[in-house]
Amino acid sequence: MIEPFVLVLGHLDLLLFGLAVTLAVSFAAILLAIVLGGLLAWARSGPAVTRVPAWAFTELMRAIPFLVVLLLIHFGAQKIVRGTPATLTGCAALAIYASAYFAEVMRAAVASVPKGQWEAAAALGLHPALAFYKVILAQMAVVFVPAGQVVAIMLLKESAVLSIITVPELTHSALRIQAETFQTVPTFVFVTLCYWAAITLLSNAALAFEPRFLSAARNAAPRRRFRRAGPSGAAP
């Protein structure tokens, strides 16, 4: 009963290396995806020339399996520069795929800030970029952090797919150990627990930021509620 687990723990170095690669690749991809997502969300708010391609990209990314996106980017990169490392293309694919989801979350977060905040900032003579940084950013964070966290967790889970293009991450380590030792049960139990721990940590990470954002939201100008002209339900 104990013996298989001991056998797998003999490969602990490989498993820990895989866990480190998974965490590093996911973290880099999350940062890159937030930047790309911001650009996409910005493109969606612009003229039709940028809005339509950004919209089409977002819809396509959400309709195509990540594995297809990953292989397309991986083989596409090989065509341009032969021998591009799989870790690099895998990280880029994760970021590009998740950017579409981050863009949607960001759009919703910006939309949650009342329009009056933009207008008030403009009335004070703030440039739109400065208004975004000084006025809007802290207020949109209240919506962005919890929803963005869901996307970040999704990205961390999708990183397991990188094992298919031989990125030496956690799932890849598991498949290797499993092929060497034939100890399927302890290998997958261990790997599942690793992912579970990482995702539980990530889903609790945003809790640390929450008090700050909530106080920022409380200090922001109170939202004014507009009453409808007629009594509700009396629409023609």
Next chain:
Amino acid sequence: MSFDYDVILTTLPVLVRATGVTIGVSLAAMACGVAGAIALMIAESQGGSVVRRLLRPIQSLVFGTPPLVMIFSAYYLLPRIGLDLGAWGAGIAALATFSSFFLKEALRGALEALPRGLIEAAISLGLRSPTVWLKIKLPLILRSMVPPLINELTLIVKATALLSAITVTDVMRTAQQIYASNYRPLETLLAAAIVYAVINLSISLLGTILEARFRIVGDR
């Protein structure tokens, strides 16, 4: 080797023939997922604190496992406990486990949103608990479930591509077999991307139609 548009056109029909497997597996996983979600929801709301305390760590584990790891686990581990379902069965079981827990959360939200007076009225009419579930709660909940169900179905269709890793010959694996022999991965994968996009965009369109059809009058 330059990009060859003809390859897309010649591989598309082959991939379209494989959509049967992708759609079949997706629908099977979806059906099992919905059934599982309803069972979980009823167990959770009727079973008391013991069931709830038992379900919480399981749910945390399911939400915290990547789909690919779950699929490999089902494929390698289920035969070890004497449940040899083959690649298809293991794949469907893994996908259904995921969606049943995700859908259960959505169902619970819909259940909590039901007006209390409606349930109390049913009880005061003397209806038994199973009848209240079958005739009042479930029909109302399922009607409001169209958007999350459609969302889940597109997620399942996307997740079925991972079953190619455990030898289910769906669109993805067919594409991999094709580019293994024609050495044109980009064109072949683009064709696969088109197939998946068409499937999922049709599902979204169907969702919009169903949503309008099943909207509860007076709701929003």
